[in-house]
Amino acid sequence: MSHTDRVVVLVDMDCFYCQVEENLDPQLKGKPLAVVQYNTWRGGGIIAVNYLAREQGVTRHMRGDEAKRKCPQIELVHVPSVRGKADLTKYRDAGKLVASVLQKFTPLLERASVDEAYLDITDAVAVRSNFAKSEIQLSQVINTHVVGCETLEFLYSLYNFGLCDEANLKLAYGAVIAEEIRAAVFRETGYTCSAGIAHNKILAKLAAGLNKPNRQTLLPQDGVESLYKDLPVRKIRSLGGKFGDSLSEDLGITTMAELERFSHKDLRKRYDDKTASWLYNIARGIDLEPVTIRLVSKSIGCAKTFPGRNALIKPESLRHWLGELSAELVERLEKDLEENNRRAKQMTVGFTHDDISASRVHGLSSYDAKKIADDCYALVQKHCVKADGTFCVTNLSINAGKFEDCRNVTAITSFFKSKTVETSDYSDETIDLNEDTSKLSFYKEADASNDSITTEIRTLEEDEAKGSFFLQYFEDMKNSKKRESPVLRDFDTSRNLEDDDAPSTSNGTEICDECNRKVSIAEMTSHKDHHLALQIAKEEKLARLPTITIKGKENAKSKKRKSSDAGTLTKFLQSAAILPEDESEVCPQCQKRIGRNDLAAHLDYHLARELHREINQIKSCSSETAQRSSKKTKTTKAATKNTRSVISFFKPN
DNA sequence: CATTCAATAGTT
DNA sequence: AACTATTGA
Numbered sequence: 001m002s003h004t005d006r007v008v009v010l011v012d013m014d015c016f017y018c019q020v021e022e023n024l025d026p027q028l029k030g031k032p033l034a035v036v037q038y039n040t041w042r043g044g045g046i047i048a049v050n051y052l053a054r055e056q057g058v059t060r061h062m063r064g065d066e067a068k069r070k071c072p073q074i075e076l077v078h079v080p081s082v083r084g085k086a087d088l089t090k091y092r093d094a095g096k097l098v099a100s101v102l103q104k105f106t107p108l109l110e111r112a113s114v115d116e117a118y119l120d121i122t123d124a125v126a127v128r129s130n131f132a133k134s135e136i137q138l139s140q141v142i143n144t145h146v147v148g149c150e151t152l153e154f155l156y157s158l159y160n161f162g163l164c165d166e167a168n169l170k171l172a173y174g175a176v177i178a179e180e181i182r183a184a185v186f187r188e189t190g191y192t193c194s195a196g197i198a199h200n201k202i203l204a205k206l207a208a209g210l211n212k213p214n215r216q217t218l219l220p221q222d223g224v225e226s227l228y229k230d231l232p233v234r235k236i237r238s239l240g241g242k243f244g245d246s247l248s249e250d251l252g253i254t255t256m257a258e259l260e261r262f263s264h265k266d267l268r269k270r271y272d273d274k275t276a277s278w279l280y281n282i283a284r285g286i287d288l289e290p291v292t293i294r295l296v297s298k299s300i301g302c303a304k305t306f307p308g309r310n311a312l313i314k315p316e317s318l319r320h321w322l323g324e325l326s327a328e329l330v331e332r333l334e335k336d337l338e339e340n341n342r343r344a345k346q347m348t349v350g351f352t353h354d355d356i357s358a359s360r361v362h363g364l365s366s367y368d369a370k371k372i373a374d375d376c377y378a379l380v381q382k383h384c385v386k387a388d389g390t391f392c393v394t395n396l397s398i399n400a401g402k403f404e405d406c407r408n409v410t411a412i413t414s415f416f417k418s419k420t421v422e423t424s425d426y427s428d429e430t431i432d433l434n435e436d437t438s439k440l441s442f443y444k445e446a447d448a449s450n451d452s453i454t455t456e457i458r459t460l461e462e463d464e465a466k467g468s469f470f471l472q473y474f475e476d477m478k479n480s481k482k483r484e485s486p487v488l489r490d491f492d493t494s495r496n497l498e499d500d501d502a503p504s505t506s507n508g509t510e511i512c513d514e515c516n517r518k519v520s521i522a523e524m525t526s527h528k529d530h531h532l533a534l535q536i537a538k539e540e541k542l543a544r545l546p547t548i549t550i551k552g553k554e555n556a557k558s559k560k561r562k563s564s565d566a567g568t569l570t571k572f573l574q575s576a577a578i579l580p581e582d583e584s585e586v587c588p589q590c591q592k593r594i595g596r597n598d599l600a601a602h603l604d605y606h607l608a609r610e611l612h613r614e615i616n617q618i619k620s621c622s623s624e625t626a627q628r629s630s631k632k633t634k635t636t637k638a639a640t641k642n643t644r645s646v647i648s649f650f651k652p653n
Numbered sequence: 654c655a656t657t658c659a660a661t662a663g664t665t
Numbered sequence: 666a667a668c669t670a671t672t673g674a
Contacts, residue, residue, distance in 0.1 A: 013674095015674085016673095016674065017674055018674095035674080046674095047673095047674050048674050049674095060673095060674075088674090091674080112672090112673090113672075113673055113674080114673085114674075115673080115674070116673080237671090237672080238670095238671065238672080240671075240672070241670065241671050241672075242669095242670065242671080243670075243671080348666090348667090357668080357669090358667075358668085359666090359667060359668075360666090360667085361666055361667080
């Protein structure tokens with residue numbers, strides 16, 4: 001029961017609105033592009049920029065005109081204007097399509113915005129690792145970056161020298177599944193996305209932003225320290241605004257590493273218990289907030305600003321715009337009723353007048369645009385009209401919420417009560433019955449039948465088209481001899497506080513000069529062996545890469561030799577560190593002192609590292625062709641030549 | 654005169 | 666219920 005038990009993925013669509021436009025009009029692909037709303041004032045406001053345009057320095061916040069100046073070739077797509085205001089329907093619909101794909105991988109899906117969602121794939125990972133027949137291969141995580149080390153090094157560490165903990169293995173399977181998720185999203189929607197894989201939501205979100213676009217990032221718990229070293233506090237979700245600024249100012253800090261120096265007690269002096277605990281945990285990469293099932297929004301609203309001279313001062317214009325807003329609102333509410341079988345019971349009308357914002361709540365008995373507009377008009381007028389009878393409104397919004405389910409929900413409710421505990425590990429998760437659980441293929445299937453879950457499994461098995469996670473899940477469950485009882489996860493935020501007085505670096509450890517990680521002194525020898533053996537693994541992986549031709553004759557032997565030779569090689573390297581100056585030279589790559597006779601081989605080691613990095617980059621950009629192919633050829637040659645030297649480096653003469 | 658619009662969560 | 670803060674495209 002620890003904070004590293006879960007596997008959380010944050011899927012974030014790349015410049016989503018731009019991708020939606022590119023797919024609707026494929027001619028736009030390959031061109032710098034921005035999406036703008038309204039073109040009346042300085043070319044409209046930019047709300048999304050694709051990566052080609054970002055390369056040219058185009059950013060959000062810019063006006064369309066400014067973007068044109070920066071990047072004359074840029075294509076500007078305008079958000080359609082309906083009833084005088086921006087209509088974001090197509091992006092909302094595209095977001096729903098993506099969510100429907102994500103849903104196939106776990107019911108524990110939380111839509112965080114139109115283009116972002118959290119997935120708790122802990123159970124899918126458990127299934128994978130329980131039934132895995134072989135080690136995870138690099139090819140399964142070819143688009144994955146790992147914070148703190150090379151992906152290959154991370155994979156290797158999972159299976160050797162006992163350095164791996166269960167937690168990192170889970171994340172590795174999480175990355176494999178995340179690759180599959182992103183591939184499915186692309187296959188079924190044509191959109192690319194980035195993802196973060198970590199033990200919690202905060203870290204998953206942070207990780208997802210590290211390698212964009214169309215890449216994913218695994219953030220191991222032991223990668224947090226290096227990442228936090230220079231990470232500005234504002235990069236953490238919810239610390240990007242005023243609170244983060246005041247935090248930085250109050251504590252006199254800039255980075256997360258600096259925040260970690262504050263004890264819980266120190267934080268408690270300035271913040272309430274909840275905030276202090278949250279900060280304390282987050283500074284250590286701990287976040288216990290659960291992924292909650294949420295597929296639909298809790299409110300639906302629309303708004304419009306009337307800046308400067310557009311301010312509303314006449315009753316007719318006020319009534320007009322409330323009419324437009326309520327028309328849009330009703331349209332969306334009716335669509336929502338169709339899709340989600342629910343009705344909003346309350347509305348809130350918001351308004352800004354003379355720089356003062358206010359809002360009023362009102363019952364919502366029917367989806368009647370005229371009645372809503374009239375009700376809103378009365379409320380706004382009552383509040384905004386001054387003593388002299390004039391008013392000046394610069395912003396209007398209408399929001400609908402307090403949804404109630406229309407459908408007979410008892411069948412589903414009773415299903416959860418009777419079946420959830422025995423079949424699922426989600427019993428501790430909040431399940432909002434306002435959600436349209438019938439959309440979950442699993443629940444729908446189960447609900448449609450009164451038979452037991454086992455019967456249901458057979459139905460699913462017979463239906464190949466239902467290629468969901470659950471098919472595999474139940475398949476594995478059924479074949480499993482022993483099944484662990486459901487585990488209750490602990491999200492109590494008051495727990496998991498480490499002892500304030502404990503030293504941040506425990507005794508008996510040293511920093512490995514290869515990887516800068518803390519390693520216990522007792523384990524240092526085998527840890528060093530790990531780095532050496534890693535090189536052998538790299539040779540093997542290099543040899544296996546399909547686009548690279550390397551003589552593989554030494555593979556089998558080098559693997560066999562691994563255990564027997566690693567120790568001697570360790571001694572070789574360690575002795576190199578204390579060589580006298582006249583018999584050695586300082587390596588220009590790593591500044592280590594290397595015996596003169598071994599310098600050539602040592603340089604090959606660095607070359608192999610570099611090659612691996614290059615090859616990784618080529619592999620991960622497989623869509624590009626022309627420009628890359630020349631580089632690829634060059635690299636292939638170099639790999640053939642140099643890797644053999646690396647092999648010989650490990651071969652006893 | 655100018656991001657604009659949308660959605661959520663927390664506080665009082 | 667009203668208001669504020671935050672995030673994100």
